[in-house]
Amino acid sequence: GENVEQHPSTLSVQEGDSAVIKCTYSDSASNYFPWYKQELGKRPQLIIDIRSNVGEKKDQRIAVTLNKTAKHFSLHITETQPEDSAVYFCAAREGNQAGTALIFGKGTTLSVSS
Amino acid sequence: GAGVSQSPRYKVAKRGQDVALRCDPISGHVSLFWYQQALGQGPEFLTYFQNEAQLDKSGLPSDRFFAERPEGSVSTLKIQRTQQEDSAVYLCASSARGLADNEQFFGPGTRLTVL
Numbered sequence: 001g002e003n004v005e006q007h008p009s010t011l012s013v014q015e016g017d018s019a020v021i022k023c024t025y026s027d028s029a030s031n032y033f034p035w036y037k038q039e040l041g042k043r044p045q046l047i048i049d050i051r052s053n054v055g056e057k058k059d060q061r062i063a064v065t066l067n068k069t070a071k072h073f074s075l076h077i078t079e080t081q082p083e084d085s086a087v088y089f090c091a092a093r094e095g096n097q098a099g100t101a102l103i104f105g106k107g108t109t110l111s112v113s114s
Numbered sequence: 115g116a117g118v119s120q121s122p123r124y125k126v127a128k129r130g131q132d133v134a135l136r137c138d139p140i141s142g143h144v145s146l147f148w149y150q151q152a153l154g155q156g157p158e159f160l161t162y163f164q165n166e167a168q169l170d171k172s173g174l175p176s177d178r179f180f181a182e183r184p185e186g187s188v189s190t191l192k193i194q195r196t197q198q199e200d201s202a203v204y205l206c207a208s209s210a211r212g213l214a215d216n217e218q219f220f221g222p223g224t225r226l227t228v229l
């Protein structure tokens with residue numbers, strides 16, 4: 001089955017700097033890769049996702065890149081702000097069939113200091 | 115509209131007790147997933163429903179775990195004879211259609227503590 005590795009596990013940046021989180025996956029059939037942000041004690045919320053037919057997607061300060069050949073994808077946050085501090089999870093949809101589960105990485109705790 | 119809701123938000127159980135956790139998905143959402151999130155970890159898949167049909171229960175850790183969605187809307191995750199290792203946050207997520215790449219909307223979770 002699918003396996004997702006995520007690193008780093010913790011990331012500390014100064015406000016205004018960029019942050020990059022990287023994930024690798026194992027199942028070449030996977031074709032959907034969402035990123036979730038989870039604040040302490042709250043539900044995971046989707047911040048951006050990418051499908052395997054594109055290599056990059058951007059939404060304001062957030063971008064995701066996907067390298068299908070190398071089976072890795074990355075989250076890029078520019079101009080970080082203190083409210084970006086949270087745990088970020090990458091995920092890959094196991095296989096490509098309807099109704100298959102998301103397989104999550106172990107998370108990256110991002111701390112943005114002002 | 116209302117998002118995914120779960121109840122109770124917190125549950126403390128003595129080892130050996132049975133518990134039932136409820137999930138109310140977004141109205142009209144076909145797909146419903148249950149995940150288990152241990153402290154400091156990412157969510158781990160437990161089971162999946164498409165309407166009332168449980169299509170995948172491969173993630174359920176033991177036969178003490180049982181889930182149902184009898185009318186294709188509300189779902190209940192039941193854990194029998196709880197053990198300390200069952201302590202975790204149980205997350206429910208729903209998505210609009212039976213297609214795999216639809217956004218999954220998560221509920222706030224139920225934090226289960228087994229003493």
